[in-house]
Amino acid sequence: MASIKLSVERLTEGLYVKLPLQWTDHPFLLNHFKIKDQQQIRLIKNLGVQYVYLLPEKSDTTPLEPNAPVESMSEQESQFLDKQAEKLWQEKQSRIERLKNYKRKIHRCEKNFDRSMSQLRAIVSKIQSRPLTAIQEAEFLVEGMVDALMESDNVALHLMNDNKECEDIYFHSLNVATMSMMLAKSSGMPADEIKTIALGALFHDMGKLKVPTAIVRKTTPLTAPEENYLKLHTKYSLDLANLAKNFPQGAKNILAQHHELLDGSGYPQQLKGNEIDLTAQLIGVVNAYDNLCHPQDPSTTRIPNNALSYLFKNKKAQYNSDYLALLVRLMGVYPPGSVVQLSNQQLGLVISVNSDRLLYPNVLIYDPSVPSNEAPILDLEESNLKIERAIAPNKLPENVYVYLNPRVRISYYFDPDD
Structure with missing residues (x-):
């Protein structure tokens, strides 16, 4: 599916975007998603990226016009969004830690599987003679x-x-x-x-x-x-x-x-x-x-x-x-x-x-x-x-x-x- 490089200043709700970052470098659950509110736009802009990739076929709307006026935000609204961003980051870090724990569990499980397989192989080798x-x-x-x-x-x-x-x-x-x-x-x-x-x-x-x-x-x-x-x-x-x-x-x-x-x-x-x-x-x-x-x-x-x-x-x-x-x-x-x-x-x-x-x-x-x-x-x-x-x-x-x-x-x- 074709994507278009899009300035973060043109973001609006309903656009389906892909971030130019590693999964661990942002607070979102996935690297690409449909923007649902102004909070997500604020979060994207706070990541320090100048652009994202737009997937028009998955979007519900079109980007803002270049140099479109940006709606001003009160100090109270700005502080609220900053707090929400911090909360998302904490949730993401917690998710990353759970992922690491899960992968450790898989590794432990695979070791048990390997051990059981080795034991079974030894059993089969003896089944007819002993x-x-x-x-x-x-x-x-x-x-x-x-x-x-x-x-x-x-x-x-x-x-x-x-x-x-x-x-x-x-x-x-x-x-x-x-x-x-x-x-x-x-x-x-x-x-x-x-x-x-x-x-x-x-x-x-x-x-x-x-x-x-x-x-x-x-x-x-x-x-x-x-x-x-x-x-x-x-x-x-x-x-x-x-x-x-x-x-x-x-x-x-x-x-x-x-x-x-x-x-x-x-x-x-x-x-x-x-x-x-x-x-x-x-x-x-x-x-x-x-x-x-x-x-x-x-x-x-x-x-x-x-x-x-x-x-x-x-x-x-x-x-x-x-x-x-x-x-x-x-x-x-x-x-x-x-x-x-x-x-x-x-x-x-x-x-x-x-x-x-x-x-x-x-x-x-x-x-x-x-x-x-x-x-x-x-x-x-x-x-x-x-x-x-x-x-x-x-x-x-x-x-x-x-x-x-x-x-x-x-x-x-x-x-x-x-």
């Missing part, structure tokens, strides 16, 4: 994750960086475990039951290690024999679990039944309705969501918002509707990883969501005037902005795509919001 050791280490991993989850009443789900070189099974298993644990907690399950669910989630696909890689990673439709071979992974996962006498029966039910569907169209036993263990129903919902976001055929990949919507609208006959509704509550209407357009037409990437504020996630904002590593993260509840729609990453202009860095592989982890 299954007892692998299961003991998995129980230790689960114990730490559940303890962290239960520490706080207010837990946020975060989008993780995906620059780690791992097999898909690590990401998928940890994703399903993370979301299943949070889903179980939000449904009121006690810690011991959540640990059983997490253990089942971590091992639910381990049987795929016994299926030929050419089948597991095939991106074109499977033949009937190949599909039957892949379906054996539920049996193979159960075989691995049975090598350990103390592997919880509840977790075994998850391994055996996470592909069963309420209408009887699932596998391996075509169980129906209440015949399917409730914890397996929970894992089944999360597993379906993650598989829609990360299918073997990249051309069928669904964005998070669309994957949730698809399950909720089209799969209620197959999946537990209570758990589907809880998953929407957990992930938010726009889950982490969603590229969104805001009500001011700016683009952003949802990076975390709090289940208590579904419509107000934290969004990393695209602003080319700010370096991408310093991009502001907005709490939409504070910003008075809202999300208008989700956008498929492949529809973004290249410069926006590079800036926002939407994840090809969406990985989630949680951190207590303390």
Whole structure:
């Protein structure tokens, strides 16, 4: 969108302007906005800039004529505006500090994610040669994750960086475990039951290690024999679990039944309705969501918002509707990883969501005037902005795509919001 260099002396209410400053060098929430009152004009002039950039297409009016007479202001009005400016600066500084704290929290969360991923990688490397050791280490991993989850009443789900070189099974298993644990907690399950669910989630696909890689990673439709071979992974996962006498029966039910569907169209036993263990129903919902976001055929990949919507609208006959509704509550209407357009037409990437504020996630904002590593993260509840729609990453202009860095592989982890 074309912009015009405009003297600050020609500013008036209703103009949409962009400031020629870094985000941290002014008190406004964003670098570009529509001027709503004389106070904002006074603030802009007090920044010491001689001009701003005008975006005519977004403006409601035209600039003042050059050398137009400026309305005089009383001393009292001037002092009031100065006080309001100082108040805005203080609010901005507070917001910057909260942003720094938030980024520190994300960093801490990513460290926990990396540690869990390393532990899971070690577990998988031992699963066939030393299954007892692998299961003991998995129980230790689960114990730490559940303890962290239960520490706080207010837990946020975060989008993780995906620059780690791992097999898909690590990401998928940890994703399903993370979301299943949070889903179980939000449904009121006690810690011991959540640990059983997490253990089942971590091992639910381990049987795929016994299926030929050419089948597991095939991106074109499977033949009937190949599909039957892949379906054996539920049996193979159960075989691995049975090598350990103390592997919880509840977790075994998850391994055996996470592909069963309420209408009887699932596998391996075509169980129906209440015949399917409730914890397996929970894992089944999360597993379906993650598989829609990360299918073997990249051309069928669904964005998070669309994957949730698809399950909720089209799969209620197959999946537990209570758990589907809880998953929407957990992930938010726009889950982490969603590229969104805001009500001011700016683009952003949802990076975390709090289940208590579904419509107000934290969004990393695209602003080319700010370096991408310093991009502001907005709490939409504070910003008075809202999300208008989700956008498929492949529809973004290249410069926006590079800036926002939407994840090809969406990985989630949680951190207590303390």
